[in-house]
Amino acid sequence: MLNEIALLPVRVVNWFKARYSDEGGASLVEYALLLALIAVVAITALIFLGNTTKNTLNNVGNSLNNP
Numbered sequence: 223m224l225n226e227i228a229l230l231p232v233r234v235v236n237w238f239k240a241r242y243s244d245e246g247g248a249s250l251v252e253y254a255l256l257l258a259l260i261a262v263v264a265i266t267a268l269i270f271l272g273n274t275t276k277n278t279l280n281n282v283g284n285s286l287n288n289p
Contacts, residue, residue, distance in 0.1 A: 268275075
């Protein structure tokens with residue numbers, strides 16, 4: 223009986239760890255970092271290719287307006 227009482231806190235702690243430990247959060251963080259990396263790459267591409275893209279889209283738009 224004394225052993226059972228002595229082991230009770232250990233059992234409670236183990237129960238809480240099993241109940242509330244969630245490994246799914248790590249994958250969420252990984253997805254968030256991946257999304258941030260993609261956003262940085264997209265913004266960098268727009269900064270470096272912005273004028274070229276703007277000119278190309280303007281030429282396409284002008285070609286569509288003036289057949």
